[in-house]
Amino acid sequence: MRKPPLTPDKILLIAERFKILAEPARLAILNQLRGHELTVTELVRRTELGQANLSRHLQLLHSHGFVARRKEGVSVYYSLATSVDELCDIMSSQINAQVTSRRRTLAT
Numbered sequence: 001m002r003k004p005p006l007t008p009d010k011i012l013l014i015a016e017r018f019k020i021l022a023e024p025a026r027l028a029i030l031n032q033l034r035g036h037e038l039t040v041t042e043l044v045r046r047t048e049l050g051q052a053n054l055s056r057h058l059q060l061l062h063s064h065g066f067v068a069r070r071k072e073g074v075s076v077y078y079s080l081a082t083s084v085d086e087l088c089d090i091m092s093s094q095i096n097a098q099v100t101s102r103r104r105t106l107a108t
Helices: 008-020 024-033 040-047 051-063 082-107
Strands: 067-072 075-080
Touching: 024 040, 024 051, 024 067, 024 075, 024 082, 040 051, 040 075, 051 067, 075 082
Parallel strands: none
Antiparallel strands: 067 075
16 A cells, blocks of 8 residues: 655654764664663763763653653653664664675675
8 A cells, every 4th residue: 555645844854853863872872772771870881971961862862752761769761762663673674685785796
């Protein structure tokens, strides 16, 4: 079944969301959250980003729906939105397919 084309407004909104993912530090944060719920302190240790820098990235990721957060006592726990994990899997599969294709091309 063919899906209807995106409206110009929706295209702009999608482009804005992809811009958020264009920052390697944000992708590193998302990668650490795959399969884990982590606190800011744990993310600082795992990503080696400064706390203030990490917090800015987390705020942006949260405001655009890429991560969820919950507070427990004085700690804030972050986790990936389900759709983001699926998006990471899709992009990873595409990259793997391109690498395989290029290797085949170079081998011939």
